[in-house]
Amino acid sequence: MTNTQNIAVVGAGSFGTALAHHIASNRHRVSLWARDTSLLDAIRAEGENKKYLPGVSLANTLVCCEDLSQALVDTDHVLVAIPSQYFGECLDLIKRDAPVDCGLLWACKGLEATSGRLLSDVVEDKFGAERRRAVISGPTFAKELACGLPTAITVAANTKNYAESVVSLLHSDRFRTYISDDIRGVQIGGAFKNIYAIAAGISDGLNFGANARVAVITRGLAELMRLGETLGASAETLMGLSGVGDLILTCTDDQSRNRRFGLALGQGQTVELALKEIGQSVEGVIATEVAFQLARRKGVNMPIVEQVYRVINGQTSPASAVSALLGRPSRSEHAE
Numbered sequence: 001m002t003n004t005q006n007i008a009v010v011g012a013g014s015f016g017t018a019l020a021h022h023i024a025s026n027r028h029r030v031s032l033w034a035r036d037t038s039l040l041d042a043i044r045a046e047g048e049n050k051k052y053l054p055g056v057s058l059a060n061t062l063v064c065c066e067d068l069s070q071a072l073v074d075t076d077h078v079l080v081a082i083p084s085q086y087f088g089e090c091l092d093l094i095k096r097d098a099p100v101d102c103g104l105l106w107a108c109k110g111l112e113a114t115s116g117r118l119l120s121d122v123v124e125d126k127f128g129a130e131r132r133r134a135v136i137s138g139p140t141f142a143k144e145l146a147c148g149l150p151t152a153i154t155v156a157a158n159t160k161n162y163a164e165s166v167v168s169l170l171h172s173d174r175f176r177t178y179i180s181d182d183i184r185g186v187q188i189g190g191a192f193k194n195i196y197a198i199a200a201g202i203s204d205g206l207n208f209g210a211n212a213r214v215a216v217i218t219r220g221l222a223e224l225m226r227l228g229e230t231l232g233a234s235a236e237t238l239m240g241l242s243g244v245g246d247l248i249l250t251c252t253d254d255q256s257r258n259r260r261f262g263l264a265l266g267q268g269q270t271v272e273l274a275l276k277e278i279g280q281s282v283e284g285v286i287a288t289e290v291a292f293q294l295a296r297r298k299g300v301n302m303p304i305v306e307q308v309y310r311v312i313n314g315q316t317s318p319a320s321a322v323s324a325l326l327g328r329p330s331r332s333e334h335a336e
Helices: 014-025 037-046 084-097 119-127 142-146 160-170 183-205 209-230 241-252 257-266 271-278 283-298 303-312 318-326
Strands: 006-010 029-033 077-080 103-106 133-137 151-157 175-180
Touching: 006 014, 014 029, 014 077, 014 142, 014 160, 029 037, 077 084, 077 160, 084 119, 084 283, 103 119, 103 160, 119 133, 119 183, 133 160, 133 183, 133 241, 151 160, 151 183, 151 241, 160 175, 175 183, 183 209, 183 241, 183 257, 183 283, 183 303, 183 318, 209 241, 209 283, 209 303, 241 257, 257 271, 257 283, 283 303, 303 318
Parallel strands: 006 029, 006 077, 077 103, 103 133, 151 175
Antiparallel strands: 133 151
16 A cells, blocks of 8 residues: 555546545545535435436545635645536636645546647646646546446556556455556547547447447547547557447446437437436537547548537437438548
């Protein structure tokens, strides 16, 4: 067991709560903060997050802090687990009170909403290139992590020492961590795989079967690899846990909000109603817009992204989108 560390977890949604619980169970000191103070009050009173992680008894050492500055006192690490559209705003709050030498890590699988930038670029802008930083990503559902089911993830950091420090927070006999230095690649896999989860959901919502679902996953991976190469990601990273691993998970299991969103669209629901019924952030909606614009700007062929974009923006129906994909001319499997 490594030395006990202080961690402030920002965000009490399903994944933030699961990570806070897991790290506290690893005998580190964890403070959990969220904007919704009533949620923190309920967690404190009931010993579980009934809104986002019902049925999981949380570590009794986990401390809920209604004041962010209190949560940040003497912290060794700040872990951000919030919808990515609020990431930059959240960093401004953290910067105001966090110790100047604390590390910053995030478990957000998305992009900055206003610019489409990777979140590591936002971190560097606000905290400088020298700040210790890391991203956590991989095929993880919050409920399974919180219940102690076997899980594996990737930690990508700007230094090996910081990656190892983050591993010491997370690693356990049921939670395996792998180290990477490809921060961009790990984020690209985590953000853009959500688009293909929407596509797989649409296909299943139309009752197109297992063959079609696997075709979406496989061709989606080909598109992800092409875009990743253009954006500076390592192909090896995209073939790992944070790429193809997360892609398979989110495309095949209904715990995925992005897949459920696609299912609803395939079954005839509107975008607005589908988002309302899910009730949490669907990161793939923003990722689709960003990927579509990037593909056009950089000349990357991404037909699945294009059709998902057209469905979300009301330019075509789910059935017509699938017909457009199936009607494309035959070509070599490895051609763009």
